[in-house]
Amino acid sequence: xxxxxxxxxxxxxxxxxxxxxxxxxxxxxxxxxxxxxxxxxxxxxxxxxxxxxxxxxxxxxxxxxxxxxxxxxxxxxxxxxxxxxxxxxxxxxxxxxxxxxxxxxxxxxxxxxxxxxxxxxxxxxxxxxxxxxxxxxxxxxxxxxxxxxxxxxxxxxxxxxxxxxxxxxxxxxxxxxxxxxxxxxxxxxxxxxxxxxxxxxxxxxxxxxxxxxxxxxxxxxxxxxxxxxxxxxxxxxxxxxxxxxxxxxxxxxxxxxxxxxxxxxxxxxxxxxxxxxxxxxxxxxxxxxxxxxxxxxxxxxxxxxxxxxxxxxxxxxxxxxxxxxxxxxxxxxxxxxxxxxxxxxxxxxxxxxxxxxxxxxxxxxxxxxxxxxxxxxxxxxxxxxxxxxxxxxxxxxxxxxxxxxxxxxxxxxxx
Amino acid sequence: xxxxxxxxxxxxxxxxxxxxxxxxxxxxxxxxxxxxxxxxxxxxxxxxxxxxxxxxxxxxxxxxxxxxxxxxxxxxxxxxxxxxxxxxxxxxxxxxxxxxxxxxxxxxxxxxxxxxxxxxxxxxxxxxxxxxxxxxxxxxxxxxxxxxxxxxxxxxxxxxxxxxxxxxxxxxxxxxxxxxxxxxxxxxxxxxxxxxxxxxxxxxxxxxxxxxxxxxxxxxxxxxxxxxxxxxxxxxxxxxxxxxxxxxxxxxxxxxxxxxxxxxxxxxxxxxxxxxxxxxxxxxxxxxxxxxxxxxxxxxxxxxxxxxxxxxxxxxxxxxxxxxxxxxxxxxxxxxxxxxxxxxxxxxxxxxxxxxxxxxxxxxxxxxxxxxxxxxxxxxxxxxxxxxxxxxxxxxxxxxxxxxxxxxxxxxxxx
Numbered sequence: 001x002x003x004x005x006x007x008x009x010x011x012x013x014x015x016x017x018x019x020x021x022x023x024x025x026x027x028x029x030x031x032x033x034x035x036x037x038x039x040x041x042x043x044x045x046x047x048x049x050x051x052x053x054x055x056x057x058x059x060x061x062x063x064x065x066x067x068x069x070x071x072x073x074x075x076x077x078x079x080x081x082x083x084x085x086x087x088x089x090x091x092x093x094x095x096x097x098x099x100x101x102x103x104x105x106x107x108x109x110x111x112x113x114x115x116x117x118x119x120x121x122x123x124x125x126x127x128x129x130x131x132x133x134x135x136x137x138x139x140x141x142x143x144x145x146x147x148x149x150x151x152x153x154x155x156x157x158x159x160x161x162x163x164x165x166x167x168x169x170x171x172x173x174x175x176x177x178x179x180x181x182x183x184x185x186x187x188x189x190x191x192x193x194x195x196x197x198x199x200x201x202x203x204x205x206x207x208x209x210x211x212x213x214x215x216x217x218x219x220x221x222x223x224x225x226x227x228x229x230x231x232x233x234x235x236x237x238x239x240x241x242x243x244x245x246x247x248x249x250x251x252x253x254x255x256x257x258x259x260x261x262x263x264x265x266x267x268x269x270x271x272x273x274x275x276x277x278x279x280x281x282x283x284x285x286x287x288x289x290x291x292x293x294x295x296x297x298x299x300x301x302x303x304x305x306x307x308x309x310x311x312x313x314x315x316x317x318x319x320x321x322x323x324x325x326x327x328x329x330x331x332x333x334x335x336x337x338x339x340x341x342x343x344x345x346x347x348x349x350x351x352x353x354x355x356x357x358x359x360x361x362x363x364x365x366x367x368x369x370x371x372x373x374x375x376x377x378x379x380x381x382x383x384x385x386x387x388x389x390x391x392x393x394x395x396x397x398x399x400x401x402x403x404x405x406x407x408x409x410x411x412x413x414x415x
Numbered sequence: 416x417x418x419x420x421x422x423x424x425x426x427x428x429x430x431x432x433x434x435x436x437x438x439x440x441x442x443x444x445x446x447x448x449x450x451x452x453x454x455x456x457x458x459x460x461x462x463x464x465x466x467x468x469x470x471x472x473x474x475x476x477x478x479x480x481x482x483x484x485x486x487x488x489x490x491x492x493x494x495x496x497x498x499x500x501x502x503x504x505x506x507x508x509x510x511x512x513x514x515x516x517x518x519x520x521x522x523x524x525x526x527x528x529x530x531x532x533x534x535x536x537x538x539x540x541x542x543x544x545x546x547x548x549x550x551x552x553x554x555x556x557x558x559x560x561x562x563x564x565x566x567x568x569x570x571x572x573x574x575x576x577x578x579x580x581x582x583x584x585x586x587x588x589x590x591x592x593x594x595x596x597x598x599x600x601x602x603x604x605x606x607x608x609x610x611x612x613x614x615x616x617x618x619x620x621x622x623x624x625x626x627x628x629x630x631x632x633x634x635x636x637x638x639x640x641x642x643x644x645x646x647x648x649x650x651x652x653x654x655x656x657x658x659x660x661x662x663x664x665x666x667x668x669x670x671x672x673x674x675x676x677x678x679x680x681x682x683x684x685x686x687x688x689x690x691x692x693x694x695x696x697x698x699x700x701x702x703x704x705x706x707x708x709x710x711x712x713x714x715x716x717x718x719x720x721x722x723x724x725x726x727x728x729x730x731x732x733x734x735x736x737x738x739x740x741x742x743x744x745x746x747x748x749x750x751x752x753x754x755x756x757x758x759x760x761x762x763x764x765x766x767x768x769x770x771x772x773x774x775x776x777x778x779x780x781x782x783x784x785x786x787x788x789x790x791x792x793x794x795x796x797x798x799x800x801x802x803x804x805x806x807x808x809x810x811x812x813x814x815x816x817x818x819x820x821x822x823x824x825x826x827x828x829x830x
Contacts (some may be wrong), residue, residue, distance in 0.1 A: 016771070018746065018768060019770075020771065038502065049633075054810070071485070087779060099789070099792060100800060101792060105478065105781055105785060107791060107792075115773070154527075162500070184774075193627065197804070198803070199802045200806050201557075212608065212631055213631055216627055216628055218633070218634075218802055218803075218804040218805075219633075219804055220634075220804075227607070230531075236826070239826040241827065242828055243828060245828075246829055247828075248541040250828075250829055262543055272725040283776075286641060294418050302440065332431065351446070354693060354821050355434075355435060356431070356435065358431070358530070359625035359819070360819065360820060361819070361820040362821055362822065363820060363822045363824060364817065364822070364823055364824060365823075365824040365825055365826055365827075366520055366824025366825075366826070366827040367827065367828045367829050369828070369829040370520060370822065370827070371820070375516070375520060375829065376820070377516060377522075386530050387612075387633055388530060388612045388613070388817035389612070389613050389635075389804065389805045389817070390632075390633075390805040391528070391806045392817050392818055392819065392820075393818075393820045402803040402807050403793070403807055403808075404774070404775065404776070404777065405775060405776040405777070405807075405808050406769050406777055407776060407777065407778045407779070408779055408780075408781075409778060409779060409781025410780055410781075411651070411654040411657065411658065411780055411781070412459075412663070412780075412781040412782065412785065413658060413660075413661035413662075413781075413782045413784070414661060414665055414782050414784040414785055414790065
């Protein structure tokens with residue numbers, strides 16, 4: 001893959017310079033890029049129209065066509081996102097710890113960029129601008145590999161980002177797009193160890209699986225969510241109803257949406273008929289275990305497969321459990337380690353749930369929908385890690401950095 | 416691989432319990448294990464003798480036979496290492512950050528164990544005890560896969576750790592050894608994603624490469640070092656000589672040893688003849704560029720291959736550079752991102768070296784040999800990461816943990 005090797009070299013050279021760029025220079029470049037995207041909106045929309053036309057020819061589904069489509073408002077929103085990233089604090093250069101050893105060595109742990117980041121993503125062209133801006137703000141060069149459906153849109157966005165960036169002094173090679181959109185180019189990028197420091201997939205379960213299976217570059221698994229809300233015996237049932245409705249219906253297509261509801265048997269009779277009616281009324285299909293189906297006649301019987309499925313749709317799986325032990329065991333067996341919530345007024349059960357559930361985010365008395373870089377106060381996010389290595393949960397600018405030990409001596413040698 | 420699946424299940428179940436174990440319980444178990452290793456030294460030595468006998472039959476090199484050999488003193492040292500790990504602070508449970516969001520959500524970031532750690536290592540059986548103790552102290556279950564040369568020794572050590580651990584209340588499955596020492600079992604362990612959270616190789620370059628190429632479980636690349644010392648024009652040459660001798664000769668077979676010496680041309684004539692003579696006198700073979708060979712007649716001409724080679728031996732590559740730019744460019748091109756040092760009295764050059772060199776540890780006026788968990792004050796180490804993701808540099812107990820967001824609400828839903 002000559003294209004990848006050539007771009008890898010360029011990105012690596014750019015990363016060395018980007019790591020030393022001042023906050024002001026990086027922010028100026030991002031501001032200039034944001035302005036250029038707005039100024040060139042017509043050009044981007046024209047190129048996007050080619051992708052839209054190809055999509056229609058290939059019978060792309062309406063929801064996907066909508067995600068692909070760029071108009072002036074969406075380009076303005078893209079630019080606004082970049083301006084917000086420019087305003088965030090620069091994570092680079094901070095000394096996280098500094099100690100003095102008995103021999104007088106002063107050892108500091110300093111935050112530095114990762115280097116070159118590869119991002120593999122699917123149809124939405126706004127990821128191009130968003131991911132590139134986050135990587136650059138954290139001092140990293142980025143090699144983007146978008147889907148073939150958005151090829152012309154991505155190319156247009158990257159061209160504008162590159163030329164505006166160059167005007168503002170961003171090193172050549174800071175933002176690169178792989179133009180070969182074959183499956184082979186994605187796999188080759190996952191194995192580009194000589195040039196990439198990390199690879200982050202943004203997309204559906206198939207893409208994530210492909211990265212986990214093929215990548216030899218360190219990869220960060222993101223964004224699959226089979227999230228549960230457990231309503232305990234001692235729950236405030238009004239609160240539980242609000243949380244479940246919010247977690248399930250506010251945006252069912254995202255990874256922090258609730259997919260399963262567990263209810264303590266002591267609360268089931270009082271809670272479930274009303275809860276199920278409210279969910280049905282909101283258009284949610286209910287798949288229940290035996291106890292749920294007995295309490296709510298319109299529920300469809302759930303199968304074993306349901307418990308492990310991320311629907312990303314207006315469907316919920318409901319199960320009645322005999323106690324918190326069963327709830328915890330069920331969640332730890334079937335969850336995707338993303339976000340899990342308990343609704344309870346019981347101190348001991350709240351603590352047990354927080355300690356014993358294995359997930360990136362565990363909640364007491366709040367909706368799982370809060371697992372998000374913006375809601376956590378990071379100002380932006382590149383994705384939500386569901387693995388334990390490097391970063392866990394929403395990944396903001398800090399998660400796009402690493403550290404380096406910086407050691408000041410005066411002639412120390414080791415005995 | 417039925418053995419791996421069975422052990423994966425056991426380890427995962429143990430990890431859930433280990434994560435909740437009190438500091439006291441973990442420490443008691445480690446103390447009990449240390450005592451049991453000493454009490455059963457004869458049994459371990461007997462099993463080790465079988466491995467030694469096989470090694471001799473297979474014409475194992477003397478240095479490797481020495482690494483394989485266990486005697487009473489080495490077993491006492493192993494036990495002492497475990498007692499020291501027991502005395503280290505427990506990294507688990509600490510809240511690293513806690514914030515309150517405008518909507519009242521309290522979001523804490525809490526340190527928790529990684530879960531199940533796989534360790535693949537080679538001939539030294541003391542790694543068995545050491546790695547297991549570190550993993551357990553950080554609340555993780557561990558699946559060990561040692562080399563076939565040490566099979567009987569490893570099995571003996573693990574049996575004793577398991578039974579002593581069980582007596583002290585360590586969950587069954589906390590410490591497991593893969594008994595199948597075929598290459599296939601190592602590769603299968605690298606792909607055991609359902610049960611393993613991370614895999615750490617401890618061994619030579621071949622093992623590390625195999626893990627990078629084959630692992631689908633997140634892996635941490637460790638321990639290859641092509642470390643440089645750069646003697647600047649403004650160096651204190653006496654200090655430089657001491658640092659170079661220490662970095663090269665104090666323990667040439669380890670990854671933080673110096674492999675290359677770069678010297679500013681303004682210092683070369685005064686520094687190199689004496690430095691080379693001292694190195695030669697210590698038994699170091701000198702491979703020099705043209706300028707070095709002109710200044711020291713016993714130097715062998717270095718080839719291009721030398722600059723990228725980790726000798727792990729009494730050999731050094733020496734190059735004269737025209738300025739600090741050439742030194743930085745050379746190091747960033749050939750180094751293994753481990754440890755790099757400058758010797759200088761020049762403020763600007765010291766800062767440039769610290770900022771521009773891409774490595775886990777960068778030093779001013781000290782020996783590269785300090786890159787080590789003990790020397791950094793971590794009390795122990797599982798290895799030295801040369802990648803940028805998750806951990807960089809010496810990895811102690813903290814690097815065997817991850818975090819979890821723990822969120823306290825009072826009914827919050829997302830708008």
